[in-house]
Amino acid sequence: MEDQTSTQMIMNQRKGRRLVLFPLPLQGHINPMLQLANILHSHGFSITIIHTNFNSPNPSNHPHFTFHFISENLSETELRTSSDNLLALVALLNTRCVEAFHDCLDKLMNHQEEQPVACLISDAILPFTQAVADKLKLPRIVLRTGGASSFVVFAAFPLLRERGYLPIQDSKLEEPVVELPPLKVKDLPVIDNCDPQTLDQVVDGMVNGAKVSSGLIWNTFEGLEQSSLDTLGQKISIPIFPIGPFHKIFSTSSSSSSSLLKQDQSCISWLDKQAPKSVIYVSFGSIAAINENHFLEIAFGLANSNQPFLWVVRPGLTVGSDWLELLPSGFIQKLSGRGHIVKWVPQQEVLAHSSVGAFWTHNGWNSTLESICEGVPMICMPCFTDQRVNARYVSDVWRVGLQLENGNLERGEIEKLIRRLMVEKEGEEIRERILCLKEKASLCLKEGGSSYESINSLVSHILSLDS
Ligand code: UDX
Numbered sequence: 001m002e003d004q005t006s007t008q009m010i011m012n013q014r015k016g017r018r019l020v021l022f023p024l025p026l027q028g029h030i031n032p033m034l035q036l037a038n039i040l041h042s043h044g045f046s047i048t049i050i051h052t053n054f055n056s057p058n059p060s061n062h063p064h065f066t067f068h069f070i071s072e073n074l075s076e077t078e079l080r081t082s083s084d085n086l087l088a089l090v091a092l093l094n095t096r097c098v099e100a101f102h103d104c105l106d107k108l109m110n111h112q113e114e115q116p117v118a119c120l121i122s123d124a125i126l127p128f129t130q131a132v133a134d135k136l137k138l139p140r141i142v143l144r145t146g147g148a149s150s151f152v153v154f155a156a157f158p159l160l161r162e163r164g165y166l167p168i169q170d171s172k173l174e175e176p177v178v179e180l181p182p183l184k185v186k187d188l189p190v191i192d193n194c195d196p197q198t199l200d201q202v203v204d205g206m207v208n209g210a211k212v213s214s215g216l217i218w219n220t221f222e223g224l225e226q227s228s229l230d231t232l233g234q235k236i237s238i239p240i241f242p243i244g245p246f247h248k249i250f251s252t253s254s255s256s257s258s259s260l261l262k263q264d265q266s267c268i269s270w271l272d273k274q275a276p277k278s279v280i281y282v283s284f285g286s287i288a289a290i291n292e293n294h295f296l297e298i299a300f301g302l303a304n305s306n307q308p309f310l311w312v313v314r315p316g317l318t319v320g321s322d323w324l325e326l327l328p329s330g331f332i333q334k335l336s337g338r339g340h341i342v343k344w345v346p347q348q349e350v351l352a353h354s355s356v357g358a359f360w361t362h363n364g365w366n367s368t369l370e371s372i373c374e375g376v377p378m379i380c381m382p383c384f385t386d387q388r389v390n391a392r393y394v395s396d397v398w399r400v401g402l403q404l405e406n407g408n409l410e411r412g413e414i415e416k417l418i419r420r421l422m423v424e425k426e427g428e429e430i431r432e433r434i435l436c437l438k439e440k441a442s443l444c445l446k447e448g449g450s451s452y453e454s455i456n457s458l459v460s461h462i463l464s465l466d467s
Pocket of ligand 1 (some may be wrong): 026027028031145146186261275283284286287288312343344345346347363364365366367368370384385386387418
């Protein structure tokens with residue numbers, strides 16, 4: 001009884017507190033930010049989301065949050081060209097949003113009828129928000145949507161530059177990064193052909209902004225990234241809160257409501273007709289693009305593998321093509337129903353389906369975590385930035401997937417890799433290991449588990465900031 005009364009008192013105390021959250025407006029960042037918003041809302045906080053007009057999620061899917069939209073101040077042309085150049089987009093958002101964000105936050109803080117704002121929680125990759133929060137004397141907590149292991153590498157950029165690993169030289173791709181085992185030079189989290197200065201600016205801004213914030217939230221869990229979290233704990237003096245996997249704290253329906261693209265439900269009835277653990281699910285997330293040749297090698301590798309497959313071909317996935325025009329005529333008919341290609345799926349539902357036996361992924365952090373949480377072994381094909389580090393951890397540290405190493409994107413190699421994962425003993429061992437990680441992911445969220453406890457610490461920390 002006493003316990004119930006004190007829990008009620010704590011909830012009432014939080015009920016008077018509002019949190020303002022500001023995501024980077026890209027799918028892989030919006031999803032975890034809105035999941036975090038749900039977690040904190042369930043702990044009694046009121047939630048206000050500031051969002052750019054660009055890529056805004058549908059507020060009616062989140063009736064328990066208040067939304068405020070600001071202009072990102074980018075022209076149509078800037079938005080179009082920067083969608084091919086992620087770093088340029090991030091750099092632009094960090095300069096063009098300053099005024100609108102400041103004015104919006106200032107108004108929210110001075111709104112007499114609303115509850116007081118306890119703190120700002122913004123994406124690590126939007127460090128300009130630190131200066132705005134400082135100016136308004138509001139504490140800022142950072143959400144890093146990627147993993148802790150890749151952040152360790154980002155934090156080591158000054159050292160990697162000093163030791164000559166960065167900028168990457170093509171002749172050294174296969175060499176080990178001795179300071180960061182088991183990474184090789186080709187695993188360093190850069191974007192090919194990007195301007196090194198913009199990359200340094202974005203990475204240093206993210207790391208330095210996080211270091212001076214009032215706390216750092218991770219969508220990860222100790223059982224997965226303990227040693228990287230320990231490394232960060234030694235290097236960063238602010239409190240850190242590994243409270244993931246976020247999406248497992250909430251049901252699939254609440255997390256899929258932040259999808260920017262319409263999810264094709266036909267894939268679920270198609271999956272219902274397949275044999276258990278037989279399907280290869282293929283998706284490269286919301287940003288990665290491939291060339292025509294790779295598109296065709298993937299298509300024929302899948303077709304020749306003789307396994308059923310569900311392939312997400314997002315419009316824009318293949319440079320220079322709208323959707324499936326590059327496939328030879330009759331390609332799909334010849335598969336006689338063994339392959340199903342759609343534009344976007346409810347991914348968490350797909351990965352949780354009993355027919356799915358492997359996930360061929362680009363290893364965006366959300367996809368990697370979602371696969372681990374469902375115990376689905378991975379085929380790793382990282383494209384850029386943190387995906388490369390994630391993929392190396394999947395294949396060489398956690399050993400829950402196989403990596404298509406650079407240059408191996410050829411139909412024969414694809415077929416061999418699928419066979420290793422789906423048919424051979426090696427694949428069975430990988431499946432056993434990922435099932436152990438799945439179990440750890442589930443345990444950490446239970447009472448007494450590391451993420452469960454960390455959420456409680458985060459809530460206390462937020463309340464302490466504002467007292
Ligand atoms: C980006 C970066 O590319 C990635 O490296 C970084 O870690 C996060 O931001 P993205 O490439 O979109 O993200 O990949 P990912 O992190 O995997 O996020 C994609 C999200 O879209 C996942 O939550 C996934 O469930 C969802 N998704 C994907 C769908 O809902 N449907 C799909 O068909 C495909």
